Amino acid sequence: MQVRSNSKVAIIGCGLVGGKRAAGLPRGLLLYACDIDLARAHLIADRYEGCIATTDVEQVLIDPSVLTVIVALPNALLAPVTLKAVRHGKHTLVEKPGGISARQLQEVAAAANENKVLVRVGYNHRYHPAFQRAYEVIQSDDVGELMFIRARYGHGGRSGYGREWRADPKLSGGGELIDQGVHLIDLAGSLMGEFVTIDGHAATYFWDMQVDDNAFLSLRAARGQTAWLQVSCTEWKNLFSFEIYFQRAKFHIEGLGGSYGVERLYYYKMLPEMGPPETVIYEFPRGDVSWGFELDQFLEDIRLNRSPNPGLEEAKRTLEVVEHIYRKSGYLSPH
Numbered sequence: 001m002q003v004r005s006n007s008k009v010a011i012i013g014c015g016l017v018g019g020k021r022a023a024g025l026p027r028g029l030l031l032y033a034c035d036i037d038l039a040r041a042h043l044i045a046d047r048y049e050g051c052i053a054t055t056d057v058e059q060v061l062i063d064p065s066v067l068t069v070i071v072a073l074p075n076a077l078l079a080p081v082t083l084k085a086v087r088h089g090k091h092t093l094v095e096k097p098g099g100i101s102a103r104q105l106q107e108v109a110a111a112a113n114e115n116k117v118l119v120r121v122g123y124n125h126r127y128h129p130a131f132q133r134a135y136e137v138i139q140s141d142d143v144g145e146l147m148f149i150r151a152r153y154g155h156g157g158r159s160g161y162g163r164e165w166r167a168d169p170k171l172s173g174g175g176e177l178i179d180q181g182v183h184l185i186d187l188a189g190s191l192m193g194e195f196v197t198i199d200g201h202a203a204t205y206f207w208d209m210q211v212d213d214n215a216f217l218s219l220r221a222a223r224g225q226t227a228w229l230q231v232s233c234t235e236w237k238n239l240f241s242f243e244i245y246f247q248r249a250k251f252h253i254e255g256l257g258g259s260y261g262v263e264r265l266y267y268y269k270m271l272p273e274m275g276p277p278e279t280v281i282y283e284f285p286r287g288d289v290s291w292g293f294e295l296d297q298f299l300e301d302i303r304l305n306r307s308p309n310p311g312l313e314e315a316k317r318t319l320e321v322v323e324h325i326y327r328k329s330g331y332l333s334p335h
Contacts, residue, residue: 008031009068010060025292030050030051031051032051032054033054062088072122075097081094082108083111089116097121097178097182099319109312120301125290134267143248149226149229151228151229151243152231153232153242155233162207167209174211184231185318186310189317192225196221200328203329205234212326215232250277265281
């Protein structure tokens with residue numbers, strides 16, 4: 001399906017992430033800001049000329065001028081609303097993790113295929129400039145075979161964190177693993193492909209809630225490469241660290257801007273004589289541009305009728321890892 005010159009975009013869910021998505025859209029493209037709270041919908045709609053604030057999802061989905069929908073809701077609502085959107089023939093960008101079970105994403109994929117629409121799952125971390133630069137260097141330089149990945153991602157929560165929707169398994173589908181952990185799994189999968197061996201556990205150490213506040217994973221790809229991942233919401237100083245080890249190079253990405261610190265990519269290239277590596281440091285101080293860049297990629301997916309990556313298949317594999325760890329750790333699934 002080609003993008004029509006008069007095609008528009010609607011955002012369903014006008015919280016923090018919905019606002020970031022709106023800011024990343026080209027001028028004049030946003031037609032609807034939809035939220036159960038009309039005042040919150042107006043917070044977005046009133047900033048964009050011609051944008052309509054509404055609480056009526058059906059109004060959005062039956063409008064033929066809306067070609068693309070962005071779904072930015074709590075986890076438990078992501079797949080049901082995305083399913084409605086694709087059944088109405090709308091291309092859809094749904095925020096990570098796309099749903100609360102792999103089974104949900106399988107149902108969405110079947111409907112998307114039947115209605116000939118595209119679905120991208122919003123794993124925006126792939127589009128941070130440090131990762132984009134790392135992907136480019138990995139493709140262009142002689143770094144050898146990928147060996148392993150070591151990554152940590154965490155934040156310290158906030159007062160009342162254990163009472164937020166993320167702490168309710170019926171709304172969130174889980175805790176820190178399905179919140180920030182899915183980003184690490186997706187990033188590792190973008191480099192290693194599917195994981196054939198999944199080990200690790202999730203635990204609740206500090207927060208008074210029914211979901212996990214820490215998770216520790218050891219994932220292996222078919223060729224034996226390993227990803228060691230830890231996520232935490234007891235990381236009292238916000239932290240992002242992602243290290244990629246090749247036979248002849250190492251990449252280290254740290255910081256995401258804001259409270260996570262300036263985003264940087266360290267590229268360590270092994271010399272023939274070994275010893276201290278040749279080091280290049282890239283710094284990206286201009287803030288998080290990933291939301292807009294990811295949206296640009298989805299609009300290009302639609303224009304070219306190109307399968308999105310990450311799409312539903314990649315997101316489904318990520319949720320299969322999450323579900324495996326939750327079953328192993330004794331967390332009851334609400335679905």
